[in-house]
Amino acid sequence: ALASGYHNQPEMTQEKFKPSFLDETKTLFRTGDLGKQTAPGIIEFMGRKDNQVKVNGYRIDPGEIEYQSTRYAPIERAIVLPVQVNNQTQLSAYCQTDKTLEIAEIRELLAKFLPVYMIPSYFIFLKQFPLTRHGKLDLHSLRELRETGKSLVNSNYVAPRNYLESNLVSIWEKILSKHPIGIFDNFFEIGGHSLLLSRVVTRVHKELNVSVKLADFFKVPTIAGLATLISQTQYNYQEPISAIPPQKSYPM
Secondary structure: OOOOOOOOOHHHHHHHEEEOOOOOOOEEEOOOEEEEEEEOOEEEEEEEOOOOEEEOOEEEOHHHHHHHHOOOOOOOEEEEEEEEEOOEEEEEEEEEOOOOOOHHHHHHHHOOOOOHHHOOOEEEEEOOOOEOOOOOEOHHHHHHHHHHOHHHOOOOOOOOOOHHHHHHHHHHHHHHOOOOOOOOOOHHHOOOOHHHHHHHHHHHHHHHOOOOOHHHHHHOOOHHHHHHHHHHHOOOOOOOOOOOOOOOOOOO
């Protein structure tokens, strides 16, 4: 599903469309991907020539996220890297600042300028970025900080307190394949990302008959916050009189 060139742009066409090294009668499009031929007809993907990364099917330029992050005054510098979490590629933002920041505020700001799939799942705050002995940015150490950044995740589990919170927890646990999830756990810091977020919104509408906007998650990315928002804004939401989380029964 690719055209044979750019419309009325012969110079760009000549730059991007090249004769195939496999068959000179055919043309290849220069995507920016790097690869090597390991066997006839087999090309192994090796990364990108530029800084673009592919996350959940989207091509993303981390530099754009870094630029938008620094529009938030307390952040002096930002580095965005892809990280592997549960065999999935997610974005982690490393922000240089000497202040204590609220992740929700940063996400809300980024949501004004970036699509949801470009907003990092993780934010790590540092007073100084780690450097190599040659004075260059130590990317390996940054990635390790994501692995050991336990302070970003709420380790104090709090169970659902009512019927609505219990249903929301059930939805999150099914979609995130994670158990247990507490009502103060942050969706983005326990493995959530943009595609899963869309599934949560759809499931909440289907099972609870309420509408939640994607932007709401950046303001209240916890079960407790989302339940409060629904209770205050969704007038068609009817909670059972008991308001007690459904109990599991076990054979005696």
